Amino acid sequence: MQRLRFAPLPELERMRDREGVESVRTPFGSTAWLVTRHADVREVLGDTEHFSNQVRRPDGTPGEAPGGLPLMPGFLLSYDPPEHTRLRRVLTREFTAKRMRRLEPRIHELVDEHLDAMQxxxxxxxxxxxxxxxxPSLVICELLGVPSGDRAAFQERTGTMLDVGRGEQARTAAAAASRVYMSELVTRARREPGEDMIGMLVREHGDDITHAELVGVATLLLIGGHETTSNMLGLGTLALLEHPDQLAVVRDDPAAVDTAIEELLRWLSVVHASVPRMATVDTTVGGHRVRAGDLVVCSITVADRDPELGEDADRLDVTRRAASHLAFGHGVHHCLGAPLARMEMRIGFPALLRRFPGLRLAVPDEDIDFRSSHLVYGLNALPVEW
Incomplete structure (x- = not known):
């Protein structure tokens, strides 16, 4: 557990204010340096020379991917340059803001369809x-060519993979099942490439990216493409319901929506922490000695509320124009899907709030069920009425 509702645990905030870098025990049993100040986190995330995403065990064998998942080719979060650069370059063309805007009409349709059904x-x-x-699930499924009938199963697998409370055996089994499914999807795309992203990658870069890499890339995009945005939509709505003056700004002022979304991203930071990185040489972080082979984990949640970002950083203010947040990461691993996520939120939040101007919780506030054991923070359910 790393949160008390929206806020980081007080101990994590004290750690940031006290030392900024301290040794901790991770949920997966290893020891790591936890970095909690905004400037130090940016330094670590932006430095691929001294900090590697290719975590190794003491015997030199590959470690584990984020959340204890087995490593797989193409899983960009476990890559370093130059291999990361090669794969990222292939994908970047598919995730430009211009290409994402092609999805905008479809996102409007999906949002309206689901609001119609609720109403x-x-x-x-x-x-x-x-x-x-x-x-978000339907958007990423359509983007990658996942049949709609397979959506529920892939959501269940992804939820298990990211739930630390489910245990290693369950998460490993879900990861294996996901790889099998994605391998079948890629095989079909290689046989008959469609107009979806996997089909485009096969047609335009089929000789530059292997089958296994495509499976890893597709798995990462499926996980990142719906888990983070869906949790932002749910958790963000709850945050706005608890701040009615802020909600009114998002609902009533179209010109304020972009700024409001950046503040919600900063204030909520649904990805608790960065992927563990391994120091490649002896170095320092925030004045603390870090030796080669040490694991380093960056707390995004606490760093994004660092007082250095501005006055009263613990307060939600959707009109705030704060320094750049870390909700999408930083450096070469900055989230590829950030333009898509922003678009979904820019469309989703105002549409929801305008459709249901009397939106309110349908249960007492203390009964809201937070996903405290997940690597991506959010809500298990949000009962509402209007």
């Missing part, structure tokens, strides 16, 4: 299962 069914409704989860 027709009437209150109460679970905003997570009826809006926040299916919209």
């Amino acid at each position: 027709e069914a009437g209150p109460p409704a679970d905003l997570v299962t009826e809006f926040a989860l299916p919209v």
Whole structure:
């Protein structure tokens, strides 16, 4: 557990204010340096020379991917330059803001369809299962060519993979099943490339990217493409409901929405921490000695509330124009899908709030079920009425 509702645990904030870099025990049993100040986190995330994403065990064998998942080719979060640069260059063309804008009409359609269904069914409704989860899930499924009938199964596998509380055996089995499914999807795309992203990658870069790399890339995009955005939509709605003045800004002022989304991203930072990195040489972080082979983990949640970012950084203020947040990471591993995520939120939040101007919680505030054991923070359910 790393949160108390929206806020980081007080101990993590004290750690940031006290030393900024301290040795901790990770949920997976290893020891790591936890970096909590914004400037230090940016330094670590931006430095691929001294900090490697290719974590190794003491015997030199490959370690584990984020969340204890087995490593796989193409899983960009476990790559360093120059291999990371090669794969990232292939994908960057598919994730430009211009190409993402082609999806905008479809995102509007999906948002309206799900709001229509909620309105027709009437209150109460679970905003997570009826809006926040299916919209980003359908977008990324369509982007990658995943048949709609397979969506529920892939959501279940992804949820298990990212739930630390499920245990290593369950998470490993879910990861293996996901690889099998994605391998079949890539095989079909190589046989008959469609107009989806995998088909485009096969047609345009089929000789530059292996089957196994395509499987890893597709797996990462499926996980990142719906888990983070769906949790932002659910958790962000709850945050706005608890701050009615902020909600009114997002609902009523189209010119304020972009700034509001950046503040919600900063204030919520649904990805608790960075992928563990391994120091490649003896170095220093925040004045602390870090030796070659040491693991380093960056707390995004605490860093994005660092007082250095501005006055009263613990307060949600959707009109704030704060320094750049770290919700999408930093450096070469900055989230590829950031333009798509921003678009989904820019469309989703105002549409929801305008459709249901009387939106409110359908249960007492203390009954809200937070996903405390997940690597991506959010809500298991958000019962609402209007």
